[in-house]
Amino acid sequence: MTNFKSYLAPATLDEAVDQLNQGNVTVLAGGSDLMLRVGAGNYDPSHTLMNILKINELRNISFEDNEVQIGTLTTITEIREDPELSIKMPLLGQAADQFASMQIRNVGTIGGNICNASPAGDMLVPLLLLDAAVELARQSDGGVASRRVALKDFFVGPGKTQCQSNELLTRVSIPFSKQGFRARFYKFGTRPALDISTVSIGIGGIFNNGYLQAPRVAFGAVAPVPFMALKTMKAIEQSPLDSERIKEIAEIARDEIKPIDDVRATAWYRKQLVHNLTIKVLSDVTDA
Amino acid sequence: MAAIIEKESLIGKAIPKMDAPGKVSGHTRYIHDLNLPGQLIGRILRTDRVHARIISIDTKEAEALPGVHAVITAKDVPNKPLGVTKDNPPLKGDKVRCERDEIAAVAAETEALAEQALSLIKVEYEELPALFDPRQALLENAPVIQESKPDNISMEFDYSHGDVEQGEAESDVVIEDLFKLHYVTHCCMGASGVIADFDSTSGNLTLYSNTQVPFLHKREFASVLNMDPNRIRIIQPPIGGGFGSKLDIYPFEPIAVFLAQKARRPVKLTFSREEEFLASPTRQPAYLRLRSGVTKEGVLTFRTLDSLLDNGAYTSWGATIPFVMMQTFSSLYRVPHCLYHTTTVYTNNPYAGSFRGYGNLQATFCVEAHMDKLAEAVGIDPLRFRLKNAQQAGETSGQGMHFKSCGFKECLTTAAARSDYAIKREQNLKAQGDDNAVKKGIGMASMLHVGGGAKIYPSDGCGTILKMDDFGHVTLMTGASEIGQGSETVLSQLVCEELGLPLSAVTVVNNDTDITPWDVGVHASRTTFIAGNSAIGAARLAREKILNAAAGTTAMPADQLSLRGGCIVIDESGEAVITLDKLLRSLHFQERAELVTTSFYYEPPSVHQDKAFKGDVSASYAWATQVVEIEVDTLTGVVTLNRCTAAHDVGRVLNKLGIEGQVEGGIVMGQGYALTEDLLIDEGHCQNPNFRDYKLITAPEIPEIDLSFIETMDGEGPQGAKGIGEAPAICMAAAIANALYNATGVRIYEAPFSPEKVYRALKGCSQPLEW
Numbered sequence A: 001m002t003n004f005k006s007y008l009a010p011a012t013l014d015e016a017v018d019q020l021n022q023g024n025v026t027v028l029a030g031g032s033d034l035m036l037r038v039g040a041g042n043y044d045p046s047h048t049l050m051n052i053l054k055i056n057e058l059r060n061i062s063f064e065d066n067e068v069q070i071g072t073l074t075t076i077t078e079i080r081e082d083p084e085l086s087i088k089m090p091l092l093g094q095a096a097d098q099f100a101s102m103q104i105r106n107v108g109t110i111g112g113n114i115c116n117a118s119p120a121g122d123m124l125v126p127l128l129l130l131d132a133a134v135e136l137a138r139q140s141d142g143g144v145a146s147r148r149v150a151l152k153d154f155f156v157g158p159g160k161t162q163c164q165s166n167e168l169l170t171r172v173s174i175p176f177s178k179q180g181f182r183a184r185f186y187k188f189g190t191r192p193a194l195d196i197s198t199v200s201i202g203i204g205g206i207f208n209n210g211y212l213q214a215p216r217v218a219f220g221a222v223a224p225v226p227f228m229a230l231k232t233m234k235a236i237e238q239s240p241l242d243s244e245r246i247k248e249i250a251e252i253a254r255d256e257i258k259p260i261d262d263v264r265a266t267a268w269y270r271k272q273l274v275h276n277l278t279i280k281v282l283s284d285v286t287d288a
Numbered sequence B: 001m002a003a004i005i006e007k008e009s010l011i012g013k014a015i016p017k018m019d020a021p022g023k024v025s026g027h028t029r030y031i032h033d034l035n036l037p038g039q040l041i042g043r044i045l046r047t048d049r050v051h052a053r054i055i056s057i058d059t060k061e062a063e064a065l066p067g068v069h070a071v072i073t074a075k076d077v078p079n080k081p082l083g084v085t086k087d088n089p090p091l092k093g094d095k096v097r098c099e100r101d102e103i104a105a106v107a108a109e110t111e112a113l114a115e116q117a118l119s120l121i122k123v124e125y126e127e128l129p130a131l132f133d134p135r136q137a138l139l140e141n142a143p144v145i146q147e148s149k150p151d152n153i154s155m156e157f158d159y160s161h162g163d164v165e166q167g168e169a170e171s172d173v174v175i176e177d178l179f180k181l182h183y184v185t186h187c188c189m190g191a192s193g194v195i196a197d198f199d200s201t202s203g204n205l206t207l208y209s210n211t212q213v214p215f216l217h218k219r220e221f222a223s224v225l226n227m228d229p230n231r232i233r234i235i236q237p238p239i240g241g242g243f244g245s246k247l248d249i250y251p252f253e254p255i256a257v258f259l260a261q262k263a264r265r266p267v268k269l270t271f272s273r274e275e276e277f278l279a280s281p282t283r284q285p286a287y288l289r290l291r292s293g294v295t296k297e298g299v300l301t302f303r304t305l306d307s308l309l310d311n312g313a314y315t316s317w318g319a320t321i322p323f324v325m326m327q328t329f330s331s332l333y334r335v336p337h338c339l340y341h342t343t344t345v346y347t348n349n350p351y352a353g354s355f356r357g358y359g360n361l362q363a364t365f366c367v368e369a370h371m372d373k374l375a376e377a378v379g380i381d382p383l384r385f386r387l388k389n390a391q392q393a394g395e396t397s398g399q400g401m402h403f404k405s406c407g408f409k410e411c412l413t414t415a416a417a418r419s420d421y422a423i424k425r426e427q428n429l430k431a432q433g434d435d436n437a438v439k440k441g442i443g444m445a446s447m448l449h450v451g452g453g454a455k456i457y458p459s460d461g462c463g464t465i466l467k468m469d470d471f472g473h474v475t476l477m478t479g480a481s482e483i484g485q486g487s488e489t490v491l492s493q494l495v496c497e498e499l500g501l502p503l504s505a506v507t508v509v510n511n512d513t514d515i516t517p518w519d520v521g522v523h524a525s526r527t528t529f530i531a532g533n534s535a536i537g538a539a540r541l542a543r544e545k546i547l548n549a550a551a552g553t554t555a556m557p558a559d560q561l562s563l564r565g566g567c568i569v570i571d572e573s574g575e576a577v578i579t580l581d582k583l584l585r586s587l588h589f590q591e592r593a594e595l596v597t598t599s600f601y602y603e604p605p606s607v608h609q610d611k612a613f614k615g616d617v618s619a620s621y622a623w624a625t626q627v628v629e630i631e632v633d634t635l636t637g638v639v640t641l642n643r644c645t646a647a648h649d650v651g652r653v654l655n656k657l658g659i660e661g662q663v664e665g666g667i668v669m670g671q672g673y674a675l676t677e678d679l680l681i682d683e684g685h686c687q688n689p690n691f692r693d694y695k696l697i698t699a700p701e702i703p704e705i706d707l708s709f710i711e712t713m714d715g716e717g718p719q720g721a722k723g724i725g726e727a728p729a730i731c732m733a734a735a736i737a738n739a740l741y742n743a744t745g746v747r748i749y750e751a752p753f754s755p756e757k758v759y760r761a762l763k764g765c766s767q768p769l770e771w
């Protein structure tokens, strides 16, 4: 039973940022995170609930010269099924494929997944890996002003981001990867569908002459926010990768994460998983 | 002119369940879909403490809220305690003892108002020291949970036959292990609910209830409510799952009645899913220490079992699972010497109810682990070892169970052969040492369960009324409740078999205590057996009357006539003589044939257990062997169940589709118990009251299932059938544990085999079990 002060559904970005500017607004996209919180009584009834699903300009996937821009309202299903995206950024489709169930994928949006800022959000690890940035729009002089924040700087803590209360996330921009870049995403849950990640791992780079160049490593569900594993990346870069070296890197990865105990797993088990799965994913990426 | 009608039988055919179309198309009206004119919504305020004295409850603000029609606390109601030992008052006035405790309840015009009213109730507590670990319940200084039981013991059970000391002396190998079983809950898709409605003129109470035992409830409600049972009518709307969870009266039911009484309006009280997790019964958790012996020839010598059950704060059926557990210990195999003990202790944890299998999952888990271990210790393969010790037809077990029909050995050999058990087991053993991260395992387990009713209550009967109308339509009024298990369809089949009618000619009425004859309830896998025999009885009476009447009109002797295809036919030739509806119309209101027959199946040939728990409690017993094949990912501990080969002694298959569904469903339920389901209770609080973190098996996890039905044609069963409702869930945890051992050489004594637990065991980092 929801008890928001009021509800509205603007049709344009202008109206939406105008409303945000007035304060006390809760943004509703697909609702697959938000409505669960509302159902549990975990919301501010003095707020206006603003449904942004009618703002069509927030929907498109567009391919620009150097990057792809994904509108915040793009659903996980749309990402999973977009033919061009699946060629240019197969990692996103891989992650979307392991996301929730069809019903949730059909309503859940990429922007909602990002703004919800769960350490276990499944699109976040691949987006970090691909060096994505988000656009945040706000009202300025009666118009719309926008700023761009790199995703690696966007997450502040569980459920907390750089997005201010007067800002709306409008799209995600992802630079095209260099020739030869390959990456893998692995989500570990205890069952094959409808599971929240216990840990998730993304590893990518350009494999050349035994080296994984410009390596990218991101982990989810093993720290307060999904993050780029800089130490692990550095270790990968340093020397050619054989199976012995991969094992050493897995140990570095295990020591770099800061997991907690929760109902899904203990910190100890998460560390073991990251160790074992880093070997698996890294071997996979380097096994041309 | 006369058509020839061939003899046709519905028995063993694959017949879709009669309730299936409504359920799959979303048309079935469950209790949640029912609304009575003037109805209010009831809600319960539960405690947020697990052990505390209630200092005060202030309901003034809630009462003052417009739209709230009743607010009740313990002091407003005759608060007679419920449950197996009557220790659970519907509303708690002095103390709360567990997370689900009910302190107050409201009835309001809307759900939102009711919720708001609850938030306005203020409760003051004084915290009491709490007791969470059953192993500490018997310590000198343990907090006392129930004042009337200062030793914290709610129940104790002792059983023995033979002389275990002698058995131990005769043993070449003796092993002892400690096992631990966890909390799981039923997860009925239809959450609990009740509507209480008093007739404003007569004062009679109608309860719309999901109970599995309407007649016993009627009686118990009368006592709880201080009412004449004659004034209580229970109507069961289609029930969205039972599995044993609705075998006891729980506080929400009298609370709804008290609210209706006070508000003078109908009150509907249904659980949210979270409440269903927090406040409905669980399966009984247990510590079990099993000691077993064997001779080097592979003959079982003795068994002792000591077990500790966490009763939780109040006593429901969970505490009584020793009734069933001891049967598995004493009688699944031939064990000459047995000694059994259970102590059930109070704690501030949730309490367990009855749950499909009733202790047998827990018992089988231990016994079948020991069967594999003993076989290994004496160097006999597990299948041969089981065959050597298996019960067989004609035997009476040490506990007095008499196995008139018994397909146990056939179950064992069939499941083993169809799964290639022996070969795969050897292959997996050899592959244990290779460097493949994914290990394959195969494991077997068997079970024994009542299959012909169970003499638990003073009687184990069921009545039937059968009415035939002028159009050849049959109304079957049976005491047996339908909770999704398919009883309507099977009972109709059995009736049609006698009367030569198509299934479409039968309507089943089975949900109204004012109409249907008495029945003891849906439990103990008894409905097909007991209600089936009862329905056959009524149908045979009707058949006799019809054929006698037909003899009168056709000048043929009744014993040369038969009923087929909706006609009276000459038995030998199949030649139709007269259609049934025409005959029935001619009998309309005539004395020579009342078209209503009644019958019952009252006391099956079984006996109550004596004080020492000995007796032949069921008219027949069901047997099964299940073999599972798994893969264990040693990098993550994930266990994948690929295949289950099940062989069940079912007496006879009545409805092929029905029995397949029942066995498949049971296998999946057992799979969840073994692998994924785990109601996490931390300091008395449930940590995962939702389907996100309480993991039921999902579709992609369901294994390939191979079913064999061993038809032993039970002499007492309806058309030879036995009850099988609980049987299929019982073996899975035991079989999967054995498969894990086959795959990895590591044995796990504690369910469920979650990835983390398995991984820890593989790394040798398990927490040791202690008791």
Ligand SMILES: Cc1cc2nc3c(=O)[nH]c(=O)nc-3n(C[C@H](O)[C@H](O)[C@H](O)COP(=O)(O)OP(=O)(O)OC[C@H]3O[C@@H](n4cnc5c(N)ncnc54)[C@H](O)[C@@H]3O)c2cc1C
Pocket: A026, A027, A028, A029, A030, A031, A032, A033, A034, A035, A036, A052, A072, A098, A099, A100, A101, A104, A107, A108, A109, A110, A111, A112, A113, A114, A115, A116, A120, A121, A122, A123, A163, A167, A168, A169, A170, A194, A195, A196, A197
């Ligand atoms: C059954 C189930 C299974 C799930 N499984 C998964 C899973 O496997 N993996 C996974 O990652 N997640 C999972 N989720 C979580 C959820 O579906 C995803 O996070 C989804 O992407 C959220 O998108 P949404 O559009 O529904 O967000 P909403 O619920 O509408 O919003 C989420 C949050 O973001 C804010 N928000 C949304 N859009 C904007 C915007 N443009 N600007 C500013 N703030 C905004 C909202 O105010 C809210 O706080 C699951 C959820 C459910 C119910």
